Amino acid sequence: MKILATLGKQKVAYIATILFVLGMLVLGMAASAYAVGPQPVFRRTDSQVFTGKCCNSWGETVSIFQKGKPTPVVVSWSTDFRLDPFISIVTGLMVNDEPCQFYGGGSFVQDVYTPGNEPWDSRTLQFVVPASEMNGGTNTFTLCGGGLGKDTDAISIGFNVLEVRISK
Amino acid sequence: MTTRIKRRIETKRTAWKILRGLPLLCLVAALTSAAFAVSPKEVLNVTRNQVFTGACCFSWGESVSVTEPAKISAVVVTFETDFELTPIDQFNVEPFTLGLMINGGPCRTDLGPHSLHENHEDSAAFLVGSLEWIVLPDDGLVKGTNTFTLCGGGPQGSSKITLGFNTLAVRISK
Numbered sequence: 001m002k003i004l005a006t007l008g009k010q011k012v013a014y015i016a017t018i019l020f021v022l023g024m025l026v027l028g029m030a031a032s033a034y035a036v037g038p039q040p041v042f043r044r045t046d047s048q049v050f051t052g053k054c055c056n057s058w059g060e061t062v063s064i065f066q067k068g069k070p071t072p073v074v075v076s077w078s079t080d081f082r083l084d085p086f087i088s089i090v091t092g093l094m095v096n097d098e099p100c101q102f103y104g105g106g107s108f109v110q111d112v113y114t115p116g117n118e119p120w121d122s123r124t125l126q127f128v129v130p131a132s133e134m135n136g137g138t139n140t141f142t143l144c145g146g147g148l149g150k151d152t153d154a155i156s157i158g159f160n161v162l163e164v165r166i167s168k
Numbered sequence: 169m170t171t172r173i174k175r176r177i178e179t180k181r182t183a184w185k186i187l188r189g190l191p192l193l194c195l196v197a198a199l200t201s202a203a204f205a206v207s208p209k210e211v212l213n214v215t216r217n218q219v220f221t222g223a224c225c226f227s228w229g230e231s232v233s234v235t236e237p238a239k240i241s242a243v244v245v246t247f248e249t250d251f252e253l254t255p256i257d258q259f260n261v262e263p264f265t266l267g268l269m270i271n272g273g274p275c276r277t278d279l280g281p282h283s284l285h286e287n288h289e290d291s292a293a294f295l296v297g298s299l300e301w302i303v304l305p306d307d308g309l310v311k312g313t314n315t316f317t318l319c320g321g322g323p324q325g326s327s328k329i330t331l332g333f334n335t336l337a338v339r340i341s342k
Contacts, residue, residue, distance in 0.1 A: 041242045041341050043302045045278045076244075078300030080281040119263055120283040124246075124298035161280040161302040163244055163341065 038063040038138050042162040047080075051154040054090050054146030055100035058157070062164040063140040070134040072167040075103070075141050078124040080158030083110035085118070089155045091125065091145035095133050100144035103127035108155060120158055128167065209233040212336040221328045224265040224321030225275035228331075232338040233315040240305040242341040245316050247301075250294045250332030251284060254322075261285065262327045266320035268301055270308045275319035279303055284320075284329070294332050302341070 042062050050058055064073060075093060083089065091106035104127045110118065129141065141164055147153025212232050220228055234243055245268060253261035263285035267277035279301035286295050303309060303316070316338055321327065 041244070041302045041304075043280060043304065076300055078281050078298070080283045119260075119285045121285050122281040122283045122297065122299055124248075124281075124300050158283070159278060159281050161244075161300055163300070163302065165342065 038065045040064050040164050043160075045159050047156055047158045049154055049156050050145070051152065052146050053151055053153065054148060055092065055144045056146050057094060057100075058091075058143040058145060060143040060160070060162050061140055062162050063138050064164045064166065065138045066134070066136065066166065068136055070131045070136060070139065072131050073129050073134070073139070073141075073164050074167050075127040075129060076124065076163045076165075077127070077143060077160065078122070079160030080120045080122050081108060082118050082120050082156040082158070083108055084154065085110050087153050087155075088148040089145060089153065090148060091143065093127050093129065094142040094144050095129055096135065096140055097142070098133075101133075103129050106145065210338050214331075214334050214336075216333075218331045219328060220321070220331065221326065222321050223323065223325050223327065225267060225277065225319050226321055227269060227275075228318040228320060230318040230334075230336050231315055232336050233313050234338045234340060235313050236309055236311055236340070238311055240309050240311060242305065243303045243309065243314070243316075243338055244341050245279075245301045245303065245336070245338045246299070247318065247334065247336050248296070248298045249334030251297050252294050252330040252332070253285070254328045262322050262324075264320055264322050264327065264329050266299060266318070268303070269317040269319050270303060271310065271315055272317070273308060276307070277320075279307070282320075294330075 040062055042060055044060065048058075050056070062075065077091070087110055089108040090102065091108070092100045092102040094100050104125065106125055106127070108123070127141075141162075143162060145155075147155075210232055212230055214230060218228075220226075232245070236243075247266070251264075253264060255261050263283060265277055265282050266284055267275045267282055268279055269275050281299050281301075284297050284299075286297075303314075316336075318336060320329075322329065
């Protein structure tokens with residue numbers, strides 16, 4: 001307090017103003033650092049079960065920003081999975097929350113009967129989304145799919161990664 | 169001739185020398201960037217069969233590396249392979265777990281899918297496996313060179329996998 005008294009009111013106000021401006025600058029920088037931008041990669045390390053006929057959102061999303069006119073993108077999905085015998089599942093993408101569409105091979109079939117627990121297997125799929133399906137700016141791609149048979153058709157999805165990249 | 173005129177002539181000569189050297193500099197720069205566009209370390213192509221025996225997890229000796237700039241980004245590692253697993257019975261084979269060692273660290277099997285297993289009625293056949301992993305900056309990536317080594321193993325010490333022709337590749341996610 002003694003120091004403040006010796007400085008005088010004007011100087012104290014001046015220092016306070018400088019500190020306030022600096023504080024706002026720091027806050028602004030921190031906020032921009034944590035701003036959520038496009039997320040071209042996604043990784044999930046638990047298992048989920050998706051039940052039902054095609055097609056429902058499976059809630060896994062990636063996004064990418066393209067300046068100006070968009071060019072085609074490649075979305076890769078690599079996953080561990082497990083299916084009951086004799087079940088067929090199809091997978092695709094919802095582009096910018098539009099209905100589920102199929103942009104490449106996305107079928108999962110278990111046509112061999114194995115007594116006991118079905119094993120985990122892995123697969124990598126690549127979807128190519130044409131430029132005509134996208135807007136300029138940020139585009140989002142959400143995994144979707146479902147069974148081709150009954151409402152009880154289910155697929156277990158294990159550890160998996162989803163990635164989007166611009167086709168060159 | 170005044171000193172000012174002499175200086176001007178000297179300046180013009182110097183500028184001309186620089187201009188003459190520019191095309192050569194551009195050529196060198198272009199060649200250098202072309203040479204470093206795709207580092208040979210980023211891809212590996214193995215064209216022989218290898219047998220790995222043992223429980224998870226141990227190094228399989230296949231590595232690729234990528235150079236990270238100051239601002240570290242996630243990387244994508246892809247592995248595609250022909251493989252043959254040890255049959256347990258008529259329908260089943262022993263599953264194998266795969267992962268990556270980041271910069272010589274422990275075998276990480278949580279970077280994406282890790283299962284190599286397929287039911288098939290003809291157990292004496294090579295199948296194709298394809299896995300992709302995403303390594304995030306927090307997983308231990310550093311500025312400069314980062315190395316990724318394939319690792320894995322079976323459920324027990326006697327588990328055996330034969331890897332056929334395979335490719336391992338790494339790229340920075342953009």
